[in-house]
Amino acid sequence: MSSSEKVAALVRLGQYLSGNDPELQIVKDRAFQANGWFTPEFIDLSLQSICRYYLDESRLNAWLAGYAAPVSSPLEVGIVAAGNIPLVGFHDWLCGFLSGHQVRLKLSSKDTILMQHVIDKVKEWYPAYAEQTQVQDMLKNCGAYIATGSNNSARYFEYYFAKYPHIIRRNRTSVAILDGTETPAELEALADDVMLYFGLGCRNVTKIFVPENYHFEDLLKALGKYARLADHHKYKNNYDYNLALALLSNTPHIAAGNIILQESSSVFSPISVLHYSYYTDAASLGEELKTNNDLQCLVGHGFIPFGMAQQPSLSDYADGVDTMQFLTGL
Incomplete structure (x- = not known):
């Protein structure tokens, strides 16, 4: 052909x-x-x-x-x-x-x-x-x-x-940088990046970086868009398990019913958990994350738009390695 x-x-x-x-x-x-x-x-x-x-x-x-x-x-x-x-x-x-x-x-x-x-x-x-x-x-x-x-x-x-x-x-996984000016529509789009496919994809956001004194109320409201995932038995089992771990270890967390927010340095998070960290300098953070080999997508203002992480184009190659160039060059 x-x-x-x-x-x-x-x-x-x-x-x-x-x-x-x-x-x-x-x-x-x-x-x-x-x-x-x-x-x-x-x-x-x-x-x-x-x-x-x-x-x-x-x-x-x-x-x-x-x-x-x-x-x-x-x-x-x-x-x-x-x-x-x-x-x-x-x-x-x-x-x-x-x-x-x-x-x-x-x-x-x-x-x-x-x-x-x-x-x-x-x-x-x-x-x-x-x-x-x-x-x-x-x-x-x-x-x-x-x-x-x-x-x-x-x-x-x-x-x-x-x-x-x-x-x-x-x-690999993906992260998002929030600056606190996100609109409700952008936060709902971020919820897609976090929750679609139960968070199992390398393009799912598993950690967010937020400015100091960030208020999570609007984000939690947006994540409520996927409250129905708590009715899925496999996902709910993971949620209950990770919530129990947080409670037994006295780890500070926010339990939203369908997702658990925890402060952590790791960009990888378990199913049903979203990690977060605070930052002071967005520009230096962005440059640092661009060189992180564990990351597939960087979402936020100036990066991949909110809600687009799970919509890769033909040229959005996994791990950033051009598969087609590799094959045609053999």
Whole structure:
């Protein structure tokens, strides 16, 4: 398939994923039954974002114009996909598909149903493409690798894939800087950055930096937009556990019913907890955070706008490493 044919195939895929085909509805139900974190709301949200930002014809063509043509001598490229949010591995597969390499994909056990269905639909529509992507349990003898996992699994990936061209991704998270002038609408948008997908994504804000003497009332009101998450049993179990820890250890905290605010130096926070720290100099803080390798997104005035952290474009690469450049340069 040529690049234009592949773009047309992806546009068709976007039309399918944004529609109400009964087969797709069944697959979404199965995905939720298999993984309770993949609620219908968040599956639909992920699909909407993919269709809008990844599968739009004009966006695809504009993005591809910045890269070399698909490779003429394709390699087998092993991709170890993550599974923390629905279809989080889609972008890596998309890059492999468009670069022309033979994709060997190891799916996360948390997200097999949705990703497998996407691949199967494209194969069904375009049999000539069927061999380009193969889902495998073991990725051996590939010419290059892309692997996403925890800091612990990344050490193993570095060991096993050291002699091959590779991209290895580790734990990352996102933070926001508040200056106290945020409008109610901006705080509600920040609530999206914090709470969407239960906070499980690397683009979720898990810590906020606030000026000294900051008043949290308006922020807590905005976070109440997601009070319904407290009705989700898996999330509520995490909330109850972390609240109990805070109470037993006499750790100062603010319990809002659906999220716990705690002062902490760590940018990573457990599910249902939002860390915060005070600052005195916003400019120096921003420069310091820009160099923090644990961060995927920096949200706030002058940075990524509130509410946009979970809406990455085609060129918003995980860990800031250009996946498409890596693949087309092999």
